Amino acid sequence: MKLDTSGLESFPSLISHGNDVAGEISAPPSFELPNSNNFDGFLKEAIQMVKPAKGTTTLAFIFKEGVMVAADSRASMGGYISSQSVKKIIEINPYMLGTMAGGAADCQFWHRNLGIKCRLHELANKRRISVTGASKLLANILYSYRGMGLSVGTMIAGWDETGPGLYYVDSEGGRLKGTRFSVGSGSPYAYGVLDSGYKYDMSIEEASELARRAIYHATFRDGASGGVASVYYVGPTGWKKLSGDDVGELHYHYNPVTPSTIEQEMVEAAAT
Amino acid sequence: MARYDRAITVFSPDGHLFQVEYALEAVRKGNAAVGVRGTDNVVLGVEKKSTAKLQDSRSVRKIVNLDNHIALACAGLKADARVLINRARVECQSHRLTVEDPCTVEYITRYIAGLQQKYTQSGGVRPFGLSTLIVGFDPYTGSPSLYQTDPSGTFSAWKANATGRNSNSIREFLEKNFKETAGQETVKLAIRALLEVVESGGKNIEVAVMTKEDGLRQLEEAEIDAIVAEIEAEKAAAEAAKKAPPKDT
Numbered sequence: 006m007k008l009d010t011s012g013l014e015s016f017p018s019l020i021s022h023g024n025d026v027a028g029e030i031s032a033p034p035s036f037e038l039p040n041s042n043n044f045d046g047f048l049k050e051a052i053q054m055v056k057p058a059k060g061t062t063t064l065a066f067i068f069k070e071g072v073m074v075a076a077d078s079r080a081s082m083g084g085y086i087s088s089q090s091v092k093k094i095i096e097i098n099p100y101m102l103g104t105m106a107g108g109a110a111d112c113q114f115w116h117r118n119l120g121i122k123c124r125l126h127e128l129a130n131k132r133r134i135s136v137t138g139a140s141k142l143l144a145n146i147l148y149s150y151r152g153m154g155l156s157v158g159t160m161i162a163g164w165d166e167t168g169p170g171l172y173y174v175d176s177e178g179g180r181l182k183g184t185r186f187s188v189g190s191g192s193p194y195a196y197g198v199l200d201s202g203y204k205y206d207m208s209i210e211e212a213s214e215l216a217r218r219a220i221y222h223a224t225f226r227d228g229a230s231g232g233v234a235s236v237y238y239v240g241p242t243g244w245k246k247l248s249g250d251d252v253g254e255l256h257y258h259y260n261p262v263t264p265s266t267i268e269q270e271m272v273e274a275a276a277t
Numbered sequence: 278m279a280r281y282d283r284a285i286t287v288f289s290p291d292g293h294l295f296q297v298e299y300a301l302e303a304v305r306k307g308n309a310a311v312g313v314r315g316t317d318n319v320v321l322g323v324e325k326k327s328t329a330k331l332q333d334s335r336s337v338r339k340i341v342n343l344d345n346h347i348a349l350a351c352a353g354l355k356a357d358a359r360v361l362i363n364r365a366r367v368e369c370q371s372h373r374l375t376v377e378d379p380c381t382v383e384y385i386t387r388y389i390a391g392l393q394q395k396y397t398q399s400g401g402v403r404p405f406g407l408s409t410l411i412v413g414f415d416p417y418t419g420s421p422s423l424y425q426t427d428p429s430g431t432f433s434a435w436k437a438n439a440t441g442r443n444s445n446s447i448r449e450f451l452e453k454n455f456k457e458t459a460g461q462e463t464v465k466l467a468i469r470a471l472l473e474v475v476e477s478g479g480k481n482i483e484v485a486v487m488t489k490e491d492g493l494r495q496l497e498e499a500e501i502d503a504i505v506a507e508i509e510a511e512k513a514a515a516e517a518a519k520k521a522p523p524k525d526t
Contacts, residue, residue, distance in 0.1 A: 126376075130384060132417070138376030145375065166417060 060229025062191030062220055063093055063104040064199060065160045065171055067184045068207050072162040072169045072239040074102050075216035077191065077224050077252070078232035080109065089232035098123055099243040101139060101163035106188040107156035107176065115157060119143045136163040136170030140180060148178030158188045164239050191223030191230035198222045209238060213247045221259065224252040296404055297397050300353075300428035303406035307352035308339070309441040311470045312410040313451070314423040315463030319412035321350040322471045322484045324442065340485040340495065344369040346414050347382055348485065348493045352441025353407030353428075361405055365389050382413040386424040386432050394430025404428045408440040414489045421487070437466075443474035461504075468501070469508055 063076040076093035079086060093105040095116040101123070105112035122142050126134040134142075140161040147157060157176040164170070173181045173188065185203060187195040198219040207215065213236045220234040235249045250258075289295060309324040323339040340350045343365050351358045368388050372380040389409060397404050408427040415422060425440060426432040437455050439447035450473050451466075458466055464486055475481050482505075484496040 130381065135376065135378060138378060141375060141377055 060227075061093060061106045061189035062187065062195050062223035062227060062230040063106050063160065063189055064185075064187035064192070064195050064216060064219055065104065065162045066186070066199065066203065066212075066216070067169045067171050068203075068205055068212050070207075070209050070212070070238075070240060071164060072171055073212045073216045074104060074160070074162050074237045074239065074244075075220050076104055076235055077220055077230040078235065079224070079230055081229045086231070091232070092235075094235055094237050096244065097139070097161075097163075100133070100165070100239070101136065101161065102237055102239060102244050103162075104160045104188065106158040111155050111157045111176070112159060115143065115146065115155075116159070118146070119161075133165060135165040135167065136161060136172065137165075137167075137182075139163070140170075140172035140174050144174045144178065144180035147174065147176050150176070151178045160186050160188060162239050164241055164243070169239065187219070187223075189223075189230065191220075191227035194223040194226045195219040209240075209247075213238060217248060217250065217255070218259070221252050221255045225256065294397060294429070297429045300404040300406045301408075304353040304408045304428065304440060305442065305444070307354070307407070307441045309439060309443055309447060309471065309474050310339075310350045310352045310410055311437075311439040311447055311451075311467055312350065312412055312423045312425075312435070313437040313455075313458075313463055313467040313470070314412070314421050314435070316457055316459045317421070318460065318463055318486055318488045319414075319421045319423055320463050320467040320484065320486050321348060321410060321412055322467045322482060323350050323352075324471065324475045325481050325483045327480060338495070339483050340493070342493050343385060343411075344373075344379060344413075345492050346379060346416060346487075346489075347385055347411065348413060348487050349409050349411050350485075351407045351409040352444075354405070355407075357405040358407050358409075361389060361392065361407070361409070364392060379416040381415050381417070382411060382422040382424060383415075383434075385413075386411050386426060390426040390430050390432040392430075393426060393428055397428070397430060410438065410440060412487050414487070419489055421489075437470070439470065446473055447471065464496075465504060465508060468504055472505070472508065 060081045061077060061079070065072060065074040074094055078089060078091045078093060080088040080091045091105075091109065095103045095105060095113065097103050097116055097120045103112070103116045103119070105116075119139060119142060123134045123139050126138070143159070143161065147155060155176040157174070159174050161172045161174060162170070171183060171186065173179075173183060173186045185199060187199060199215065202215045202218070216236045217234050224230045224232070224234065231252055233249050234252050234255060236247045238245050238247050308326065311322045313320045321340050325339065328334045328337065340348060341362055342348050343362065347369065349362060349365070365385055365388065369380055369385055372378075372384065389411070393405050396402050405428055408425060411424045411426070413422060414420065423435050423438065424432055425435055425438050437451040439451065447470050450470050454466065454469070464484065468482065468484060471482055480498065482501055484501055485493055486496065487493050
């Protein structure tokens with residue numbers, strides 16, 4: 006019985022090794038070289054292609070009463086919507102929230118890890134960790150994994166002794182303190198609504214409506230965002246989920262269908 | 278008993294760690310140090326052996342800063358103290374770097390005590406031969422604290438305490454005479470305690486006061502002399518009052 010050695014065949018390499026006397030099996034192993042002009046850079050391009058493009062919309066802002074955090078709930082793999090019900094606002098502990106953008110697994114795991122570290126800090130120091138401290142712990146961890154392929158674009162929002170706190174932390178190792186952030190592919194659209202409607206002296210209802218509207222507008226225009234717009238509020242006593250509305254229904258809430266006036270009505274023709 | 282003090286990792290049959298106890302002996306031979314906590318400040322006082330004429334006294338400061346809001350005084354082996362103080366200073370800054378906040382007095386005390394304990398449970402090293410008095414203000418609550426650590430690695434908070442030579446007599450004095458004080462009164466109480474065992478005079482005492490606003494301030498020799506004079510005068514007045522016959526009602 007002749008053994009099927011087709012699996013052992015190596016493709017002819019561009020660089021010939023000169024010893025094809027014994028046949029293909031004994032040719033030195035070689036791999037397919039890419040058909041590319043940019044031989045050195047193609048690998049980087051390939052990574053960029055596969056890298057999750059942070060298809061999402063998340064936002065958070067500080068206002069007079071505290072911090073408002075909102076996100077959509079769509080997960081996409083390229084053009085395929087893999088889920089419409091992803092929890093993108095992660096509860097680190099009763100007074101701190103993190104948002105998810107980028108790799109879902111990375112975000113979930115490192116937020117859980119941050120929760121553990123925050124709890125250990127509480128136990129060791131008999132006081133809660135500040136939002137500054139928590140965001141710094143996460144940023145230091147992400148920095149140490151810099152260049153290894155983590156994809157995390159998160160906002161840490163919370164209330165500590167100094168009041169409301171909001172930090173943006175990403176997998177490049179960056180950490181920014183701020184009052185208004187939006188992260189993800191839908192963020193330009195969300196920023197448009199958020200920035201034009203923002204006032205520091207909003208009430209909780211106004212702020213939650215602004216957050217919801219900003220997410221809705223982002224889901225309307227960005228294909229990678231959709232599902233349910235969740236809105237959370239972080240106040241002095243901790244976080245509270247305020248609403249979770251399907252953006253399809255929100256569309257008709259913001260753009261109600263008005264019955265048009267009938268100009269001409271078709272009636273049955275009288276029998277002659 | 279002598280067999281059990283070679284390797285410090287070994288317990289004696291009756292449960293002693295002899296190296297640690299010998300380290301405590303070294304502390305008992307060190308300079309007296311006293312710390313008193315007031316309501317708005319904390320005072321540290323240390324016995325100063327008379328400095329040699331040619332020695333630059335500024336290079337032998339016994340009360341040192343660990344951070345803007347934390348200071349330390351110790352009794353025992355001064356070389357060990359230097360190492361411990363350096364590690365504590367680095368840890369204070371490291372804490373500021375990782376959580377963007379100054380550390381509490383309790384945190385750094387726990388760190389120093391942890392370090393001292395580590396050296397009682399490792400091979401080939403001896404314990405640090407010093408006890409420390411750590412004072413400071415909590416950066417969040419603003420309340421003053423005084424902690425003490427010893428070579429075994431235990432620590433606790435105190436209203437007033439002493440360590441080093443004759444610390445028992447100083448502590449007795451403090452137990453009898455302690456009351457909640459503020460400002461200059463706390464300084465006087467600390468100096469009075471130290472004077473129980475030290476020859477009077479600004480030359481033999483080093484005193485520093487830590488306040489929330491101004492951090493650590495070392496008192497000048499002249500200031501200390503003035504306070505000592507006040508204390509002597511009060512003592513003399515008390516003596517005279519005792520000797521004088523009681524007035525009729």
